[in-house]
Amino acid sequence: MFPRHDDPGAHRTGTARFAVVGNPENRRVALFDRAVRAAGLPAPRVVPWAHVLRTGGAGFAGDELVRLDSPGENAEVDRLLRGAEDPTRVEGSGRWYASLMSALRGLRGGIRLDDTDELAVLFDKRRCHAVLAGADVPVPDSPTSGADAAPVRGWADVRALMREHRMPRLFVKPAHGSSASGVLAIESAGGGRIRATTSVELVPEGRLFNSLRVRRYHDERQIAAIVDTLAPDGLHLERWLPKGSQRGRAADLRVVVVAGRATHAVVRTSASPLTNLHLGGRRGDLDVARAAVESAGARWTDVLGVCERAAACFPRTLCVGVDLLPAVGWRRVAVGEVNAFGDLLPRLTGLPGSGAEGLDTYAAQVAAALARHTPPHHPHDQHHPHHPHENETGTAHALA
Amino acid sequence: MTIGDHLHVFHRLPVHPFPGPDERRDLPEPDGYAWRVSVDVYETEEEWTAAFARFLETVDTTRVRALVVGAWGEAYDSDSGPVIESLLAARDRLPALRAVFLGDMVMEESEISWIQQTDVTPLLTGFPDLAELGVRGGSDLLFPALRHTGLRRLTIEAGGLPAEVVRGVGASDLPALEHLDLWLGTPDYGGDSQVADLEPVLSGDRLPRLRHLALRNSEIQDAVAAAVASAPVVARLETLDLSMGVLTDEGAAALLGGQPLTHLKKLDLHHHYISEPLQDRIRQTLEPAGVEVDLDRGDADDDHGADRRYVAVGE
Numbered sequence: 140m141f142p143r144h145d146d147p148g149a150h151r152t153g154t155a156r157f158a159v160v161g162n163p164e165n166r167r168v169a170l171f172d173r174a175v176r177a178a179g180l181p182a183p184r185v186v187p188w189a190h191v192l193r194t195g196g197a198g199f200a201g202d203e204l205v206r207l208d209s210p211g212e213n214a215e216v217d218r219l220l221r222g223a224e225d226p227t228r229v230e231g232s233g234r235w236y237a238s239l240m241s242a243l244r245g246l247r248g249g250i251r252l253d254d255t256d257e258l259a260v261l262f263d264k265r266r267c268h269a270v271l272a273g274a275d276v277p278v279p280d281s282p283t284s285g286a287d288a289a290p291v292r293g294w295a296d297v298r299a300l301m302r303e304h305r306m307p308r309l310f311v312k313p314a315h316g317s318s319a320s321g322v323l324a325i326e327s328a329g330g331g332r333i334r335a336t337t338s339v340e341l342v343p344e345g346r347l348f349n350s351l352r353v354r355r356y357h358d359e360r361q362i363a364a365i366v367d368t369l370a371p372d373g374l375h376l377e378r379w380l381p382k383g384s385q386r387g388r389a390a391d392l393r394v395v396v397v398a399g400r401a402t403h404a405v406v407r408t409s410a411s412p413l414t415n416l417h418l419g420g421r422r423g424d425l426d427v428a429r430a431a432v433e434s435a436g437a438r439w440t441d442v443l444g445v446c447e448r449a450a451a452c453f454p455r456t457l458c459v460g461v462d463l464l465p466a467v468g469w470r471r472v473a474v475g476e477v478n479a480f481g482d483l484l485p486r487l488t489g490l491p492g493s494g495a496e497g498l499d500t501y502a503a504q505v506a507a508a509l510a511r512h513t514p515p516h517h518p519h520d521q522h523h524p525h526h527p528h529e530n531e532t533g534t535a536h537a538l539a
Numbered sequence: 540m541t542i543g544d545h546l547h548v549f550h551r552l553p554v555h556p557f558p559g560p561d562e563r564r565d566l567p568e569p570d571g572y573a574w575r576v577s578v579d580v581y582e583t584e585e586e587w588t589a590a591f592a593r594f595l596e597t598v599d600t601t602r603v604r605a606l607v608v609g610a611w612g613e614a615y616d617s618d619s620g621p622v623i624e625s626l627l628a629a630r631d632r633l634p635a636l637r638a639v640f641l642g643d644m645v646m647e648e649s650e651i652s653w654i655q656q657t658d659v660t661p662l663l664t665g666f667p668d669l670a671e672l673g674v675r676g677g678s679d680l681l682f683p684a685l686r687h688t689g690l691r692r693l694t695i696e697a698g699g700l701p702a703e704v705v706r707g708v709g710a711s712d713l714p715a716l717e718h719l720d721l722w723l724g725t726p727d728y729g730g731d732s733q734v735a736d737l738e739p740v741l742s743g744d745r746l747p748r749l750r751h752l753a754l755r756n757s758e759i760q761d762a763v764a765a766a767v768a769s770a771p772v773v774a775r776l777e778t779l780d781l782s783m784g785v786l787t788d789e790g791a792a793a794l795l796g797g798q799p800l801t802h803l804k805k806l807d808l809h810h811h812y813i814s815e816p817l818q819d820r821i822r823q824t825l826e827p828a829g830v831e832v833d834l835d836r837g838d839a840d841d842d843h844g845a846d847r848r849y850v851a852v853g854e
Contacts, residue, residue, distance in 0.1 A: 307613060328615035328653055334854070355854070380581050381647035387543030389647050410541060412647070434565055466581060467557065467610075467647060 142421035161208035174501035196245020294363035314373035396450035548852030550638035577609025642675035684710035699730030709739030743772030753780030760784025768797025783851035801828035
């Protein structure tokens with residue numbers, strides 16, 4: 140599946156060239172650059188997001204393989220996307236989304252490794268949830284996705300949905316958020332008892348900041364103030380699926396799927412309901428997770444299969460990072476999110492049997508992109524890279 | 540810290556989950572495991588009572604020695620009453636039952652202090668041969684004083700244990716009790732007991748066989764330690780556990796200045812706020828006498844001052 144640069148097949152890729160739209164100073168770009176050069180190719184042309192956003196687009200040569208990377212972690216780019224002066228502010232994800240989609244429509248030419256329409260879904264948790272549910276991918280219930288989606292204009296609407304859908308514990312997420320920004324894990328019970336767990340810091344004037352510390356709010360007025368402030372950006376609600384644990388900490392998995400195939404996976408564990416590494420999450424043990432799945436009577440290949448089915452909803456996107464939620468007991472799983480830029484797992488090599496053994500997520504994508512988009516030189520050498528899930532994952536059409 | 544793991548071992552038996560309604564799995568020997576009966580909080584396929592009825596039909600319950608009751612639904616909104624009723628109604632079918640744990644839920648299922656309990660003593664009066672009872676969650680928990688001649692181990696885990704419960708345990712006649720473990724918690728979550736409420740336990744008058752005493756996870760751990768330092772019951776203990784609470788130099792000094800503790804096999808103080816010099820003194824006093832001392836600080840982080848000291852398990 141993934142020709143290495145020392146494979147004979149790699150020679151036919153001598154003319155391939157990559158471009159990457161990213162923030163040039165960001166380590167994501169550096170990691171991709173290294174993977175391209177390690178494949179024996181010239182360094183990718185870096186097109187800064189700041190340039191794309193200021194000029195309203197960018198052009199690419201017809202044979203350039205164009206990768207988009209995260210526009211995050213750059214104050215100027217953040218200002219151009221969100222209009223926010225302070226990158227630690229939570230508000231503005233609605234404008235961020237509109238600006239990003241507009242910028243994507245300004246990208247011309249090249250061979251894209253993703254797809255603007257698919258990205259429009261991936262960056263809207265409500266639409267993404269609906270697409271996954273429509274494909275029978277297990278997802279937590281959500282009253283805010285699909286045809287009869289409810290509008291969420293503020294905390295009063297959230298409260299109403301919690302009642303109507305018998306949802307005393309739920310996650311409230313900005314529809315266009317990332318990295319747990321603006322996410323609240325809310326639990327409620329009779330007698331007016333309520334608590335929100337979040338990284339949002341509510342300052343006295345009512346503005347919201349992302350904090351590196353997980354906070355607990357017990358005062359419903361404060362929770363309402365946060366949700367009311369976030370609501371204009373769009374909110375996605377989903378039932379809180381109680382997660383399985385590993386060594387006393389709640390666990391989920393990030394599974395990277397490249398060209399339809401689950402290639403890389405890590406376990407993240409946390410003492411709080413939020414497992415993000417910058418909020419105190421830690422890497423867990425994948426072997427222990429696999430053993431937990433198997434001792435619960437489920438199959439690990441099925442677990443990876445769920446991730447591949449989620450990724451198959453986005454057949455024109457080379458790589459996605461699937462957040463997989465194991466239910467308490469590890470017998471069932473559901474997909475929490477699918478991330479377009481979910482491949483930042485430095486130094487992690489591929490799963491055994493995935494075809495990406497020994498490759499990090501970037502090298503796996505370079506190899507997969509070359510396999511997909513580089514025509515063979517000699518007629519007798521003509522064959523499709525093939526793996527057993529090809530039809531199931533819907534990648535076959537992209538191989539021609 | 541929160542409760543993150545289900546019990547793996549209970550009553551010295553490995554815990555085996557009783558399968559859900561749609562699972563087809565071979566069942567192990569009934570007497571070799573503690574059976575965990577639980578329902579899915581998220582997708583309730585059946586009520587807990589239905590799961591337990593299935594358990595009674597499927598497993599030879601005359602050989603079942605230990606039961607772990609896991610989630611019985613949305614335990615923050617429904618109490619353990621129906622669970623207790625089901626267990627009592629099945630009394631005749633559980634002649635070998637010696638141990639019950641009520642409420643083995645992790646934070647992802649329900650915060651410990653949100654678990655709605657009820658009067659749990661009918662389990663003791665209904666099962667006179669019960670040797671071990673464990674309870675998680677202090678909300679609405681009741682423990683009126685009783686006499687039970689079989690109970691050897693009693694554990695109540697809570698983010699806040701109501702004073703009524705502490706007093707009820709203290710006023711109970713438990714002549715066989717060897718192991719008592721109370722998580723006292725904080726007033727924020729209903730833990731309103733005072734040291735005076737512990738006096739009947741500390742005197743040991745009604746606990747002649749007590750060998751292991753844990754009074755832990757307390758916001759007033761210093762005061763508990765000071766009371767323990769002169770408590771008559773301590774002389775008969777092998778293990779003293781004052782862990783998981785807000786134990787500072789004040790409590791540590793009281794322990795060092797009180798009765799000798801050198802007869803203990805173990806002193807557990809993990810998760811504490813004791814300074815290095817006092818930790819050293821505790822070790823120097825007890826370790827030469829062969830006492831195992833646990834002074835693991837855990838996630839008790841003392842960098843933020845006295846107003847940011849917490850018990851290990853609160854909400």
